Amino acid sequence: MAKLVILSLGMAGRSHELKVDKTTIGRVDDNTFPIAESSVSSHHCEILLRGSEVFIRDLNSTNGTFIDGNQITGEAILKAGQTLKLGQIELKLETDGAPSTAAPSGAQAAAPAPTKPSAENTTALKRGVNLTEFEQGSKGFDTSGKGFTKKDNKANKIFLIVAIVFGVIIVGLVLFALMSASKPAN
Numbered sequence: 803m804a805k806l807v808i809l810s811l812g813m814a815g816r817s818h819e820l821k822v823d824k825t826t827i828g829r830v831d832d833n834t835f836p837i838a839e840s841s842v843s844s845h846h847c848e849i850l851l852r853g854s855e856v857f858i859r860d861l862n863s864t865n866g867t868f869i870d871g872n873q874i875t876g877e878a879i880l881k882a883g884q885t886l887k888l889g890q891i892e893l894k895l896e897t898d899g900a901p902s903t904a905a906p907s908g909a910q911a912a913a914p915a916p917t918k919p920s921a922e923n924t925t926a927l928k929r930g931v932n933l934t935e936f937e938q939g940s941k942g943f944d945t946s947g948k949g950f951t952k953k954d955n956k957a958n959k960i961f962l963i964v965a966i967v968f969g970v971i972i973v974g975l976v977l978f979a980l981m982s983a984s985k986p987a988n
Contacts, residue, residue, distance in 0.1 A: 804856055806835070806849070809885070809892040813837070820856065825849040827888060828861075841865050841889025856880045856895060865889040
């Protein structure tokens with residue numbers, strides 16, 4: 803059975819078995835596989851099972867859907883072992899013939915039980931980043947502008963242009979009516 807396993811820190815190991823023909827992935831809870839992370843769109847992509855092949859369809863997500871670093875438009879095939887990236891979240895498609903111990907269809911697999919912290923698996927956290935370092939793009943921050951981008955909403959721009967033109971026409975008609983009313987009749 804095919805399953806998607808999250809590789810990103812903080813969610814690593816969380817998985818979802820692909821048991822139905824269409825699985826939706828996104829940030830909100832109405833998705834089949836919700837991933838509550840800000841770089842994932844509310845309805846990011848669909849996973850479609852067609853025979854033994856797994857297809858990915860991007861749902862016009864803000865930060866894009868990538869397979870092994872290549873952005874997909876429309877649909878693309880995801881093969882076992884390939885990495886799927888949704889925003890900042892990376893997942894891997896795994897397949898195996900072994901019986902699954904995952905949660906029932908449509909539910910998320912339970913996270914592994916937490917282990918008691920010990921000195922061997924404790925890591926020191928680095929200090930925070932000050933504003934100057936962030937503005938200069940140091941410490942691995944992407945300041946190229948290619949990170950999070952806002953969708954361009956052409957419908958709002960068209961509506962605004964039409965509203966302005968309509969407003970100018972109405973003001974012109976009102977001025978014309980006032981000027982016509984103020985002229986003496988012969």
